[in-house]
Amino acid sequence: MLPDDHATEGGRALLTVDRLTTAYRGLIAISEISISVARGEIVVVAGANGAGKSTLLKSIAGMEKPRDGAVSFLGKRIDTLPGHEITALGLAYVPENKRLFPRLTVADNLRLGSYLHRSKPDRDAPLETVFTLFPRLKERLGQRAGTLSGGEQQMLAISRALMTRPALLMLDEPSQGIMPKLVDEIFAAVQSIRKTGVTVLLVEQRLAESLDIADRAYVLQTGRLVLDGTAKEVRDHPDIRRVYLGM
Amino acid sequence: MTLQAFLQVLASGLLMGLLYALIAVGLSLIFGLMDVVNFAHGEFLMVAMYATFGLWLATSLDPVVLMPAVTALMFVLGALAYFGVVRFAMRARTNVGMVQIFATFGLAVLIQGLAQFFFSPDYRSIPKSWLGGKTLDIAGVFLPLPQVFGGLISLLAFAGLYLLMDRTDFGKALEATREDQGAVALVGIDRNRVFALGWGLGVALVGLAGVVLAIFYYIHPHVGGPFALIAYVVVALGGFGSVFGALAAGLIVGVIEALAATVLPPAMKSIAVYLLYLGVVFVRPSGLFGRL
Numbered sequence: 001m002l003p004d005d006h007a008t009e010g011g012r013a014l015l016t017v018d019r020l021t022t023a024y025r026g027l028i029a030i031s032e033i034s035i036s037v038a039r040g041e042i043v044v045v046a047g048a049n050g051a052g053k054s055t056l057l058k059s060i061a062g063m064e065k066p067r068d069g070a071v072s073f074l075g076k077r078i079d080t081l082p083g084h085e086i087t088a089l090g091l092a093y094v095p096e097n098k099r100l101f102p103r104l105t106v107a108d109n110l111r112l113g114s115y116l117h118r119s120k121p122d123r124d125a126p127l128e129t130v131f132t133l134f135p136r137l138k139e140r141l142g143q144r145a146g147t148l149s150g151g152e153q154q155m156l157a158i159s160r161a162l163m164t165r166p167a168l169l170m171l172d173e174p175s176q177g178i179m180p181k182l183v184d185e186i187f188a189a190v191q192s193i194r195k196t197g198v199t200v201l202l203v204e205q206r207l208a209e210s211l212d213i214a215d216r217a218y219v220l221q222t223g224r225l226v227l228d229g230t231a232k233e234v235r236d237h238p239d240i241r242r243v244y245l246g247m
Numbered sequence: 248m249t250l251q252a253f254l255q256v257l258a259s260g261l262l263m264g265l266l267y268a269l270i271a272v273g274l275s276l277i278f279g280l281m282d283v284v285n286f287a288h289g290e291f292l293m294v295a296m297y298a299t300f301g302l303w304l305a306t307s308l309d310p311v312v313l314m315p316a317v318t319a320l321m322f323v324l325g326a327l328a329y330f331g332v333v334r335f336a337m338r339a340r341t342n343v344g345m346v347q348i349f350a351t352f353g354l355a356v357l358i359q360g361l362a363q364f365f366f367s368p369d370y371r372s373i374p375k376s377w378l379g380g381k382t383l384d385i386a387g388v389f390l391p392l393p394q395v396f397g398g399l400i401s402l403l404a405f406a407g408l409y410l411l412m413d414r415t416d417f418g419k420a421l422e423a424t425r426e427d428q429g430a431v432a433l434v435g436i437d438r439n440r441v442f443a444l445g446w447g448l449g450v451a452l453v454g455l456a457g458v459v460l461a462i463f464y465y466i467h468p469h470v471g472g473p474f475a476l477i478a479y480v481v482v483a484l485g486g487f488g489s490v491f492g493a494l495a496a497g498l499i500v501g502v503i504e505a506l507a508a509t510v511l512p513p514a515m516k517s518i519a520v521y522l523l524y525l526g527v528v529f530v531r532p533s534g535l536f537g538r539l
Contacts, residue, residue, distance in 0.1 A: 062432070083432030092433070099430035101423045112423050115416055116435040164435055 012075060014039045014168055014199050015060070015091075020069035020079075022059045029055040030223045032069065037168065042190065042200045044210040044231070046244070047220035053203040054096055056220070057170050061093035062086045074167065088116055092166035096173050098157040102146025106137060109145050109156055113163025122165065129196055130159040133189050151182035158189065162198070169193060170201045175209070187213055207244045211235045248509065255388050256505045262394040264501020265401035269456040270474055271481035272408070272493040273449030279488025280425050280445040283333060283347050287355035289475025291450045293362060295321050295457025296466045300371055303461075309377045311396070314458045318451045325450025326443045328354060333446065334439065362468035371466040379462050397459035404455055405494050412490070421445060425488070480524045486537025496535060499523070 013036040020033045030052035037043045045053050058064040060071050062083035071079040078086050087093070101109055110130065114123040131138045134155040140148060145156055154174055161169055171190070175183045183206070191213050194200055204210040211217060217234040219227040227237060234240055248256075274288045285291075298317045299310050306313070336350035337343065373379065381392040412418035424431050424441045431438050464470070481500055485492025500520050507519030527534065 063429075082437070084435050084437045087432060087435040095433070099427055099433060101426040101430070103426055104419070104422060108419055108422070111416070112419055112431075112434045112436070115420060160434065 013037060013072075014074065015201065016070075016072045017056070017060060018070045018072070020056070020059055020066050020071060022055050022064055022066045024055075028223055030059070030220070033220070033223075033225050035218050035225070035228070037199060037201050039167070039199055040194065040197070041215045042194050042202060042213055044202045044204055044207075044214040044217045045220060046204060046207045046210065046217055046234075049205070050222070051220040052223040053220055054172055055223075057093060057172050057201070057203055058095070061091065061095075061170065063093075063095070087164055087166075090165070090167035091170070092161035092164045092168070093170045094154075094157045094161050094172060094174065096176065098153055100145040100153060100157055100160070103144055105141065106143055106145055106148070106156055107141040109160050110137075110141075110163055113160035114165075116164060123163075126163045126165055130162055133162075133192055134159060149178075151178040151186075154178055154182075154186060155189075158186075158193075162193070166198060168199045168201060170203075172203045173205065174202070175204065175206050183209070207240070208235075251387050252509075256509055257502060258388050258390055259394070260502035260505030261498055262390065262398045262501070263505065264498035265398040266394065266456055266459060266497075267474075267477055267481055267500050268494045268497025269397070269401040269404055269459075270453055271478040271485070271497055272405070272490055273452035274478050275482045275485065275488055275490060275493045276408075276452070277445060277449040278482065279490070280421060281337070281428065281442055283337070283351070285449070286348065286351040287328070287358060288453060288478060289471025289473075290355045290358040290362075291321065291324065291453050291471070292457045292460070292474055293466075293468060293471035294324065294358060295454040296461040296464070296470060297362065297366055297371075298454075299458045299461035300373060300466050303373050303376075310373060310458055310462050311377055314400075314455065317458050318454045321454025321457070322447040322451035326447040328450065329443045329446035334442070359468050366468065368468055372464075373461060373466075376462050391463065393459060393463040396462075397456070400455055400459060404452060405491070408452075408490060417444070477520070480520060482534075484524060484527050484534055486534030489534065489536040492534060492536030 015037040017033060017035045020030060021028065022030050033052070033056055035045070045056060047053050055064060059066045062078070062081055066079055069079070070077060073086070073089060073091050076089065078089065078091070101112065110127065114126065117123055136152065137155055137159060140152065145153065148156060158171065158174065174186050178186070187209055190200055190202065202210055202214065211231045211234060214231045216230050217228065218225055219234065219240065227234060227240070270292060274285055277283060277285050295317055298320055299313055302308070302313045302316060303310060332350050332354050333347070336347045339346035378392040378396055383390045383392055383395055412421065420431065420436050420441050423436065424438055428438050431441065477500060481493055481496045484499065485496030503519050503523055504516055508516040511518065
């Protein structure tokens, strides 16, 4: 199945990934993956462990150098840019291991998120959004990031990414390793984030929950794209129902 | 020892200690930032001394007036050392630590060779300056003015460094880069830029010390070595990468050295410093304020 053109209907895609191939030490991790994300969408990339989901996000974010293919963001080729320039263009990425600055306080981690923005309004506006999304971060401002619980660290990582004022937020397994109660909170936050005008590309193993909030989904298997469609199409696909949703 | 003599030794030791701390802090800053030990640190001190001497010859302005210009020059040289040498050494795929050691060691040999070639191995000094040869008499304790000035500059530099690290975005970027240099791109920070500015800052700090030393010390191509050796002791004692550990350790080293000089033959005064260093390394290998 070819990548659909939902995303490009009535306007250009925010993010276009065209036949992207990335290898680690000669081993192909993802092969000729093409996806696109339109402004305002929540798109989920699903698949089992080792399917290449994280590699895909790393390659888009400039943390891994793709071997072949192209990535365009806001109409600009970004696959040759260093990671910090990609962030500056408005593409924020929360990696699986979050990569917070553990010895720095929550406040300093947030402050670093707005490093690119010098004016006070550019710093205060996203801070307000973040505190509305995750009020408990406000109580933890003076605490070192490394002392937060897993769920709070995830909230901080998402918040730090939002402080960069992105157009697109890429989240890698935000529900991993956190309490079930907080998982719901994170998924609810993703929906609220979209309402603030930020597009979301989400990598998840929890397929059922992520399809509930997503507009469209791509399914990867051993580095290849095997299925894509609207969230409903993917949810109703017989293979998906059998393999992933256990129905 | 009379109380007065003791106070004299203590004051001289503290002043020299402040200068040692100022020499060492740049080394510690660079190490903390990127785990690179700069073996050319003493050579940067030497270059700053020659720069002060050369500018004094050319302009006959006092070293105190020349300080900002020399510091700025050293900042640029530090950033250039990163962009021209260290950046490439960090790209090594195997044995990165060794490659970095030899890269900065090679830089040291190069700078020394150039200094010998262009400035000759002759000893130079600045014979007349505002502070040179003058002393301050506080209740019978005599303090040489150049060292008093050096101590003040050192304290100001540490205060400035504290404000920079604690209050500014750049200070936070430095801290974040030392925490996780691979993650700063996620917030849009270019780590190469932070590294270059870190080298600039570290070398500018040793440059400040170079200007002070040029006022009262002989200037020659090998002048950096002994000071660099003390700087390594200070950094190890204070804790690798700890900026304020360097301040405390510098003061400790200065005082111990001064006290040792009163009981040991002059040629052996450094022994006490190195014994202290060995003791600390055995008991607390991470140094007094180290994180390792």
